[in-house]
Amino acid sequence: MTAATPEERLAELGHTLPEVARPVAAYLPSVRSGPYVYVSGQVPLVNGVLSETGKVGADVTPERARELAAVCALNAIAAVRAEVGELSRVRRVVKVVGFVASDPSFTGQPQVVNGVSELLGEVFGEAGRHARSAVGVSVLPLDAPVEVEMIVEVE
Structure with a gap:
């Protein structure tokens, strides 16, 4: 039987939500x-420590980048939960944007960002299905290989 709440599904999947990551510049982790x-x-x-650095397709394998995208x-x-109290208040994940720091020859950004999309589907079910962009970029903050932002609708 599948767990009833997103928090229970996370636990069932073996995940523990981290503390909200501290901003590395002048912004808020989330805004409602x-x-x-x-x-x-x-x-x-x-x-609080960056798991890995470098470019996907050169320093970081696509498979590892997909795992790192799930960490993102x-x-x-965690930022959503901190904003609204409990994840069962999420009605829908509306939009995900995944940025992949890419070697110039790397074109597998969509497969990397699938690490995000698949986790959101497992955690939120149908409400986790979303619109998405997967964008290759030359560099990300702290030399991170991936970065993810999202918009969710809540009760």
Whole structure:
């Protein structure tokens, strides 16, 4: 039987939500406006430390980048929970934007960002299905290989 709440599904999947990542510059981790929570770009920080650095397709394998994208998603989910109290208040994940620091020859950004999309689907079910962009960039903050931002609709 599948767990009833997003928090229970996270636990069932073996994930623990981290503390909200501290901003590395002058911004908030998330902002609520009406029924929407806008989550700032989240990099793959674990316990406040960047998990890996470099370009996907050169320094970081696509498979590892996909795992790191899921870490970004966990950080984004933590920011949402901090904003609204409990994840069962999420009506829908509306939009995800995934940025992939890419070697110039790397074109697999969509597959990397699938690490985010698949986790959101597992955690939120149908409400986790979303519109998405997967963008290759030359560099990201702190030399992170991936960064993820999202917009969710809440009760």
